[in-house]
Amino acid sequence: MRNWLVRDVLGITVISAILIGLSYLLGWLPIPGMAYYNRVIVTIGINIILAVSLNIINGHAGQFSMGHAGFMAVGAYTSAYLTYFHFQPFLATMKEGPAQFAMQQVLFLAALLAGGGIAALAGWLVGLPSLRLRGDYLAIVTLGFGEIIRVLILNIDKIGGARGLAGVPAFANFFWVYLFVCIVVIVSWRLIRSQVGRAFLAVREDEIAAEAMGVNTTHYKVQAFVIGSFFAGIAGGLLGHYLVYLNPGMFQFTKSFEAIVMVVLGGMGSISGAVLAAVILSVALEALRFVKEAFGLTADPRMVIYAIVLILLMRLRPQGVLGNREIGSFFRRRNGRSE
Amino acid sequence: MKIDRIIPAVIAASSILLFGCPPKESGGGGAASGEIVIGHLASMTGGQATFGQQTDQGIRLALEEINAAGGVKGRMIRIITEDTQSKQEEAATAVSKLISRDNVTAILGEIASSNSLAAGPIAQQNKIPMVSPGSTNPAVTEKGDYIFRICFIDPYQGEALAKYVANDMKLTRAAILRDVKSDYSMGLADFFKNTFTQLGGTIVADSSYAGGDSDFKSQLTTIKSQKPELIFVPGYYTEIGQIAVQARDLGITVPLVGGDGWESPKLIEIGGKALEGCFYSNHYHVDDPSPAVHQFVASYEKKYGAKPDAMAALGYDSMKFLAAAMERAANLEGPTLRDEIAKTADFQGVTGTITLGPDRNPLNKKLVVLEIKDGNLVLRATVDPAAGAALAVTESAPATGTETTTAK
Numbered sequence: 001m002r003n004w005l006v007r008d009v010l011g012i013t014v015i016s017a018i019l020i021g022l023s024y025l026l027g028w029l030p031i032p033g034m035a036y037y038n039r040v041i042v043t044i045g046i047n048i049i050l051a052v053s054l055n056i057i058n059g060h061a062g063q064f065s066m067g068h069a070g071f072m073a074v075g076a077y078t079s080a081y082l083t084y085f086h087f088q089p090f091l092a093t094m095k096e097g098p099a100q101f102a103m104q105q106v107l108f109l110a111a112l113l114a115g116g117g118i119a120a121l122a123g124w125l126v127g128l129p130s131l132r133l134r135g136d137y138l139a140i141v142t143l144g145f146g147e148i149i150r151v152l153i154l155n156i157d158k159i160g161g162a163r164g165l166a167g168v169p170a171f172a173n174f175f176w177v178y179l180f181v182c183i184v185v186i187v188s189w190r191l192i193r194s195q196v197g198r199a200f201l202a203v204r205e206d207e208i209a210a211e212a213m214g215v216n217t218t219h220y221k222v223q224a225f226v227i228g229s230f231f232a233g234i235a236g237g238l239l240g241h242y243l244v245y246l247n248p249g250m251f252q253f254t255k256s257f258e259a260i261v262m263v264v265l266g267g268m269g270s271i272s273g274a275v276l277a278a279v280i281l282s283v284a285l286e287a288l289r290f291v292k293e294a295f296g297l298t299a300d301p302r303m304v305i306y307a308i309v310l311i312l313l314m315r316l317r318p319q320g321v322l323g324n325r326e327i328g329s330f331f332r333r334r335n336g337r338s339e
Numbered sequence: 340m341k342i343d344r345i346i347p348a349v350i351a352a353s354s355i356l357l358f359g360c361p362p363k364e365s366g367g368g369g370a371a372s373g374e375i376v377i378g379h380l381a382s383m384t385g386g387q388a389t390f391g392q393q394t395d396q397g398i399r400l401a402l403e404e405i406n407a408a409g410g411v412k413g414r415m416i417r418i419i420t421e422d423t424q425s426k427q428e429e430a431a432t433a434v435s436k437l438i439s440r441d442n443v444t445a446i447l448g449e450i451a452s453s454n455s456l457a458a459g460p461i462a463q464q465n466k467i468p469m470v471s472p473g474s475t476n477p478a479v480t481e482k483g484d485y486i487f488r489i490c491f492i493d494p495y496q497g498e499a500l501a502k503y504v505a506n507d508m509k510l511t512r513a514a515i516l517r518d519v520k521s522d523y524s525m526g527l528a529d530f531f532k533n534t535f536t537q538l539g540g541t542i543v544a545d546s547s548y549a550g551g552d553s554d555f556k557s558q559l560t561t562i563k564s565q566k567p568e569l570i571f572v573p574g575y576y577t578e579i580g581q582i583a584v585q586a587r588d589l590g591i592t593v594p595l596v597g598g599d600g601w602e603s604p605k606l607i608e609i610g611g612k613a614l615e616g617c618f619y620s621n622h623y624h625v626d627d628p629s630p631a632v633h634q635f636v637a638s639y640e641k642k643y644g645a646k647p648d649a650m651a652a653l654g655y656d657s658m659k660f661l662a663a664a665m666e667r668a669a670n671l672e673g674p675t676l677r678d679e680i681a682k683t684a685d686f687q688g689v690t691g692t693i694t695l696g697p698d699r700n701p702l703n704k705k706l707v708v709l710e711i712k713d714g715n716l717v718l719r720a721t722v723d724p725a726a727g728a729a730l731a732v733t734e735s736a737p738a739t740g741t742e743t744t745t746a747k
Contacts, residue, residue, distance in 0.1 A: 032440065032442075033439045033440030035435055035438070035439035035465075036432070036439040036440045039432055043432060155520075162521055162523075163476065164427075164456060166456045166482065167482075239428070243427060243428060243431050243457055244457075245456050245457045245460070247427055247457075249427070250427050293419075300383050300384070300420075302384075302422060
């Protein structure tokens, strides 16, 4: 029996219970503007999933993917297609009550997993031929893939084309988003400590040496790609069902860059770094709204300050906030590490 | 190394400080006295930044005038503009911030239909009226009964243009060149086609291109062989200029005709002389002789030192429109205000007379046809069914001035 698996499943169950409690607490808190803070918190969660999943590809396996938004779009549109055209009409035929509510949650989970699954399949299809390429070439291929997906969606009229898909059911909430935040962090954490994760690191550090040691580099690169794409697809599904609207314009390459910025800023290969960077960047973007109000400015200096913060961080700490270490290592005693 | 510990701590502390800024006390728009707070949702940065900035300037000009005249119900109005970065997620977050944190009475915005579609459901859910100055996609107001718009929608524009061309210019042979990548272009082309054929015209060719293309010669050659009297190109200004240049190179002399997607200072910059004699429909024209437009343009120029474009005019109108409804309403609660906005009839704006229909879109709104002449835009015709007046046709068009165009 795999002990760690039992432990993780138990852990996720406990986390779910806590999350359900928290989501009720957040809804109940009588703070003015709570709906807005709630929305920001959920957005942060979606960004964490994006950053941590990209970190598996870019940070752990060392493959520079620039197509994360494409996989996100695949997941978002697949799950929205299912809920919008099939599950929503089905739920409408059911009697209102706990049974309908439970069914909605089950179907939503199914839609999310389907979205993640199709995104993973797309990751596999793209990864298999292109991961034989290295560095810059891979970046260009994945960038191209992201754009192809977007243009494809633009031309499929059934899912709204350029108009976008309006009226996606509002199934996603704080609970679902943070449940998947916990899952992606746990999976990523377990992965990097497993034999697979060691292989990822070997590929990242030196592909030729890894190959010489008998590591099937292409296999592991594709594996990292598939896992990363799966969670990107989940993030897309969550976003669509939270925003209740999808538009191909949401998944332009700038979205991929946002995820890359989070990974690089947090420190390539650091899970807690990716989480921290996703939180900092999302919070900063919202917090900067208040700079204008606080100083009574007419023009919005938000994006300027945001850019300056990014430049300063990269200038002062090019290896990212946490480098390639985890947050825990800063609080533990250093055992003779010089760096 | 010490710096390892300091930097994360500094970042964490500063973000908590920034994020935790207490809201200003004046934010209570729902209160019975004090300021009325209105939220403006605008793309101040990003791909559609000019839309948001122009609209905001228009809104602020209107706001100044309203407050100088004593405000609404004796209370001053304050505008909070939130940037959407031309992104849908940001639009949703920003509208949520305006509603739940700033307690706004109503929302103005967005211009781009996609952003309005993302923000609309949140306003609807919170029962806060939202007035879009410029989203022309019919789906926007279908999202709920708290969402309004003051601009005409695409079907209306296509119909009006077809009527103008068929009834007033007496043209019967039209070719269509549409942008398959743009929903706006496809819709406009279809509505034009329907009305034009109903009025006895013939569509001699219906070709397409994809937004971003730069070579249109093959489509234009096909079109030329069919000898149309005009070519309807309902795309965006980026391609129109190049299409015009290539059409003239091929010896096509008939005018190109388009919709409000042509509106941009860049249009003539790209197309130059090739666009002479071409015309398009728009929400308003700076040289419109009506006193309302004249006054608006004068005060806008005085404040900002530039001529207002259609977005500025729509922004100005949306603020005045909302203020008028607030003045009439018994109180400023969402449902009451919503009902009052829905009742709006014969509101005199810069962009025409606004009467809202049951689907919360303006009925019979004024539309202007602008012609490119000597590198300038001149007013060619005004389609104003609401005024009940005859179609004012100016200059080169055939003299059918007595005919009334009844759009819709």
